[in-house]
Amino acid sequence: MYHQVYQGNAFTFDFFSQQCTLSLVVLHACFASDTKPVMEDGKAFILLQPEGIEILKRSSSAFCRGLEGKFGCTAQIHNLEDHTASSFSHSKATIVPDIKYSKQLSKSLKVSVWKDDLTTHKVDAVVNAANEHLNHGAGLALALSRAGGRMIQQWSDEIIKQKGKVHTGEAVATRAGNLPCKMIIHAVGPCVSLKATKTELRDASDLLEKTIWSILRKANYENMQSVAIPAISSGLYNFPLQKCAEIIVATVKSFSDKRNPEAGNLEVRLVNNDDPSVQQMHRACREILGPSDLMPMQNQGNAPTQSPVSSLDLGNVTLHLKKGAIENETTDVIVNTIGPNLDLSKGQVSAALLKKAGRKIQDEIKRLKHGHVHEGDIIPTSGCKLNCMAVYHTVCVPKSTTDDKANKILHSVVTNCLVRASTEGWSSISFPALGTGNLGLGKDEVSQIMTTAVVEFSKYCKDSKIKIFFVIFPKDTDTLKAFEKEIASTNTRLQTFQMSSSTKSHDNLSIRTAPCIELFAPSPEALREAKRWSFDMLDLRSGCQKIYNNHVLHLNQEDHEKLMSLQVSFNVIISEFFREGKGGIIINGEPVGTRCAALEVEAMLCQAQEDFAQSEEKYMQGDLEHMYVADDFGQRQQIERMSNRSYRKTPIDLNDWAVKERLRNFAKCGLNIVKVEKIENYALQQLFKLNSKRIQPPPRRLYQCVKAQFCDLICRVGFQREYAPPNEQKYGAGIYFTTEVDKAKSLWTDNEEEYIYFIEAQVLTGKETQGSSEMIVPPPFGKDPLVRYDSVTNKRGIHIIFNGQQAYPEFLITCSKQANQTYF
Structure with a gap:
C-alpha cells in the first residue's frame, strides 16, 4: 500500500x-x-562599483557561500578579471603627465587640464575625494592613502577625533606623507543615488559648488601656488560626470572673478587619470572659459587626424570621436555618402575623398554599379590613393518633413557598414557625420542614430575586435559638440546602469561587458534580502563591521585559527563578543580589508550554523528511530528520512478568511502581510506531540520574530536559542515568544532587513513562573530539584521555553512595513 x-x-x-x-x-x-x-522573477543583476570589484577579487568565494547560507541564493560573478578595481588603481603602470588645456583667467590665477596620476602629480596640494569620516578605503582616497603611507589615515583619524565628521561641502587639510606635494586637502563632495531625481541633483549641485569653494579657499589660505583637483563625486558618489565638470570649471571661474587681484599666484589643475574625466574637464573648459592658450601641436590643414576627444568602451568594440579630415584617416575602411547619380564631386566629404584618392575611385564606382542604385545601398571600392584598404560608399536619402525614412536608412547604413567590415575581417573603420550636409539631417539626431547603431552592433560583435572612429571636421564645432554630448550621455548610462530581474538582462550591453553579480533566488523576498545584504557588504562607509550571529559559540579550534590568519591577510583586528544573550564578531581596519574579512567570517558562521543544524537533525532522528x-x-x-529537506512550506491564499483576520491584526501593528506559508515537518510534529503528552495545559499560539537567514532553519530543525535572541534576555537564556505581534516587534527591534518575518507557533508553556536574567533552565518546581517548571514568563505577554521541542512552527508570515521606503 x-x-x-x-x-x-x-x-x-x-x-x-x-x-x-x-x-x-x-x-x-x-x-x-x-x-x-530558480523562479523567473527570482533573478537579478548587480553592477559592481570599483570598491566592490576590489573586495570580490579577494573574497568572491566567501561572498557566494554567504549568500547561499543566509538566503539560499546562488551568485555568479561576471567579468571580474577584465577590469581594474578603480580608475585610481594602485597599479604600478606609469602615466606620463599630459597637459590638455591651459588658460590664464586673471593676473594671478591659471586653470589647466591634465591627464596624470594624482599619487605622483607634482603640485603644492592634492585634493582627495573623501567621505565624511575620512575613511580612505576605496578609489582615489585609497590610492592616495597607500602612496602617502599609513600616517595619512592616522592624521585623518585625529581630525575626526578632535572635530567630528567633515560635513558634505567642507574640506580639511593634512600633511602629505610620502606624496610629492606639501599637503592633502580632503574634500567631501555630495553623494547621489543611481537614479537621482532632479531635486536631488539640484541640491547635490549646490553642495558640489560649495565643496570646490572650500578647496580653493583652503588652498588660498595655506598660500599654495598650485592645487590638483579631481572630478569629485563623479565616481563612487554617482554624480553625473558631464555636470560635475561644468560645475567645477564654473566655480573656478567664479572664484577667479571674486579673488583679490593682488593675491599670490595660484594654478588650479584639473587632474584625472581616466579618459572620460579628462575629456569632460577639457570640454567644460573650452565651453566656459574659451579656447586654450596652448599652441596647437599640429597644423590642422595638412596634419594627420588628431587624437580622440572622446571614447566609448564597448567590449570588443571601441568607439572614438575625433577631430580631423576624413580623407586623412589611416583606418582599414572609410565610409562615404554618395547620391543616386554616383557623382563623387557632389558633396563636401565625397569631393574631399575624390580629390585625394584620384579619378580611379570614381571609375571603380561606375564599373561596380552601372545599373540603378537603391536607397541604403553600400558600394565598396578600393582605397586607391587614400590611406585605407577600402571605401564604403553609402546611398542615404534627404531629410523629409513627412516621415522618418531618412533616419531609418541612416541607422541601417551604419549598421550594415559595421557588419560588413567585421565580416570582411577589417579591424578599424572611420565614419564622417553622415547626412549632416546636403541631406539636411540634424546634428543631434545624427549623433544619436550613429552612436545607437554602434552600441547595438557591439552586442553581436563577439569574435573579433574593431575600432570605430567618428571623424568630425575641425571647424564644425556644433557637430562635434552634438557627438560629444551623445557619447558622454551613453557613457554615463552604461557606467551607472543596473539590471533587475524584470528587464532583458541578457541583451544588455553593460551586463555583458561590465563586472557584475548575477543572483538566483528561490523567491522574490529572498532576492531582495540578498541584494540588500550584497550592497551592505560591498559598501565602504565604515572601517568597522559588526556581525551578530550566536553560532560564534560553535566555532571550533580550526575556525579560531582561521580568524587569526584573517587578521594578518587583511590587516584587520578581529574580536568576539557575547553579552545579554547575543554574540558575534567585530572587525576593525581599513574599509576594504574589513569588508573582505567580514565576508570570510560570514561564510564561516554559515558553515557553523549548517553543521549545528545537521547535528540537530541527527538528534531528532535518534529520538524518532524507534x-x-x-x-x-x-x-x-x-519511518525513514528521505532527504535533508524533510519539510515543506505551502503558501496560503491571502483571501482565506483566517488569513484576512491576520491581515487586520498585523495592519494594526503597522505591518502589511506579503505572504503566509504553512510549515509542515513530520519529525518536529512528532516530537512536539510527545512533549504535549507530558506538559499540560494545551499549547498556546505565540509569535517569534526572526531574521531571514533563520526562517528555513526553524522550519527544518525547530526553534533554537541561537536563532532569535531578543535585544535583551531579561527573563532567562531561553527561547522567547510573545502573545501579540506588537510585543514581538518591540522585543526584536534590530531588524534592518527588507521584510519582517514572524513565526506563528504552538508552544507548550505548561507550568510557568516568573523569569530572571540569570536563569539558563527553569527553576525547580517544589523541593525536588529534578522536577522543574516548564517555562518562565514576565507575566505581561512574554514566554520563555528552554527546550525547542516544546514549540512547533505552524506558519511563516512575511511582512512589509506600511509606507516602507526600501533600499531598492
Missing part, C-alpha cells in the same frame, strides 16, 4: 491529526528537493 521511490519508502502524513496513514503519492510532490528552484506508523491495514511501518 505504499509507493517505492528513490532509496526508501514514500509516505504522506496527516500532520494535524493523531493518526498517520500511508498513501500512494510520490515524495518529491510533497517535500522540496535538495535542488533549490517510532513507527501504521498503514491502512494496521501493519507497522518504519
Whole structure:
C-alpha cells in the first residue's frame, strides 16, 4: 500500500491529526528537493562599483557561500578579471603627465587640464575625494592613502577625533606623507543615488559648488601656488560626470572673478587619470572659459587626424570621436555618402575623398554599379590613393518633413557598414557625420542614430575586435559638440546602469561587458534580502563591521585559527563578543580589508550554523528511530528520512478568511502581510506531540520574530536559542515568544532587513513562573530539584521555553512595513 521511490519508502502524513496513514503519492510532490528552484522573477543583476570589484577579487568565494547560507541564493560573478578595481588603481603602470588645456583667467590665477596620476602629480596640494569620516578605503582616497603611507589615515583619524565628521561641502587639510606635494586637502563632495531625481541633483549641485569653494579657499589660505583637483563625486558618489565638470570649471571661474587681484599666484589643475574625466574637464573648459592658450601641436590643414576627444568602451568594440579630415584617416575602411547619380564631386566629404584618392575611385564606382542604385545601398571600392584598404560608399536619402525614412536608412547604413567590415575581417573603420550636409539631417539626431547603431552592433560583435572612429571636421564645432554630448550621455548610462530581474538582462550591453553579480533566488523576498545584504557588504562607509550571529559559540579550534590568519591577510583586528544573550564578531581596519574579512567570517558562521543544524537533525532522528506508523491495514511501518529537506512550506491564499483576520491584526501593528506559508515537518510534529503528552495545559499560539537567514532553519530543525535572541534576555537564556505581534516587534527591534518575518507557533508553556536574567533552565518546581517548571514568563505577554521541542512552527508570515521606503 505504499509507493517505492528513490532509496526508501514514500509516505504522506496527516500532520494535524493523531493518526498517520500511508498513501500512494510520490515524495518529491510533497517535500522540496535538495535542488533549490530558480523562479523567473527570482533573478537579478548587480553592477559592481570599483570598491566592490576590489573586495570580490579577494573574497568572491566567501561572498557566494554567504549568500547561499543566509538566503539560499546562488551568485555568479561576471567579468571580474577584465577590469581594474578603480580608475585610481594602485597599479604600478606609469602615466606620463599630459597637459590638455591651459588658460590664464586673471593676473594671478591659471586653470589647466591634465591627464596624470594624482599619487605622483607634482603640485603644492592634492585634493582627495573623501567621505565624511575620512575613511580612505576605496578609489582615489585609497590610492592616495597607500602612496602617502599609513600616517595619512592616522592624521585623518585625529581630525575626526578632535572635530567630528567633515560635513558634505567642507574640506580639511593634512600633511602629505610620502606624496610629492606639501599637503592633502580632503574634500567631501555630495553623494547621489543611481537614479537621482532632479531635486536631488539640484541640491547635490549646490553642495558640489560649495565643496570646490572650500578647496580653493583652503588652498588660498595655506598660500599654495598650485592645487590638483579631481572630478569629485563623479565616481563612487554617482554624480553625473558631464555636470560635475561644468560645475567645477564654473566655480573656478567664479572664484577667479571674486579673488583679490593682488593675491599670490595660484594654478588650479584639473587632474584625472581616466579618459572620460579628462575629456569632460577639457570640454567644460573650452565651453566656459574659451579656447586654450596652448599652441596647437599640429597644423590642422595638412596634419594627420588628431587624437580622440572622446571614447566609448564597448567590449570588443571601441568607439572614438575625433577631430580631423576624413580623407586623412589611416583606418582599414572609410565610409562615404554618395547620391543616386554616383557623382563623387557632389558633396563636401565625397569631393574631399575624390580629390585625394584620384579619378580611379570614381571609375571603380561606375564599373561596380552601372545599373540603378537603391536607397541604403553600400558600394565598396578600393582605397586607391587614400590611406585605407577600402571605401564604403553609402546611398542615404534627404531629410523629409513627412516621415522618418531618412533616419531609418541612416541607422541601417551604419549598421550594415559595421557588419560588413567585421565580416570582411577589417579591424578599424572611420565614419564622417553622415547626412549632416546636403541631406539636411540634424546634428543631434545624427549623433544619436550613429552612436545607437554602434552600441547595438557591439552586442553581436563577439569574435573579433574593431575600432570605430567618428571623424568630425575641425571647424564644425556644433557637430562635434552634438557627438560629444551623445557619447558622454551613453557613457554615463552604461557606467551607472543596473539590471533587475524584470528587464532583458541578457541583451544588455553593460551586463555583458561590465563586472557584475548575477543572483538566483528561490523567491522574490529572498532576492531582495540578498541584494540588500550584497550592497551592505560591498559598501565602504565604515572601517568597522559588526556581525551578530550566536553560532560564534560553535566555532571550533580550526575556525579560531582561521580568524587569526584573517587578521594578518587583511590587516584587520578581529574580536568576539557575547553579552545579554547575543554574540558575534567585530572587525576593525581599513574599509576594504574589513569588508573582505567580514565576508570570510560570514561564510564561516554559515558553515557553523549548517553543521549545528545537521547535528540537530541527527538528534531528532535518534529520538524518532524507534517510532513507527501504521498503514491502512494496521501493519507497522518504519519511518525513514528521505532527504535533508524533510519539510515543506505551502503558501496560503491571502483571501482565506483566517488569513484576512491576520491581515487586520498585523495592519494594526503597522505591518502589511506579503505572504503566509504553512510549515509542515513530520519529525518536529512528532516530537512536539510527545512533549504535549507530558506538559499540560494545551499549547498556546505565540509569535517569534526572526531574521531571514533563520526562517528555513526553524522550519527544518525547530526553534533554537541561537536563532532569535531578543535585544535583551531579561527573563532567562531561553527561547522567547510573545502573545501579540506588537510585543514581538518591540522585543526584536534590530531588524534592518527588507521584510519582517514572524513565526506563528504552538508552544507548550505548561507550568510557568516568573523569569530572571540569570536563569539558563527553569527553576525547580517544589523541593525536588529534578522536577522543574516548564517555562518562565514576565507575566505581561512574554514566554520563555528552554527546550525547542516544546514549540512547533505552524506558519511563516512575511511582512512589509506600511509606507516602507526600501533600499531598492
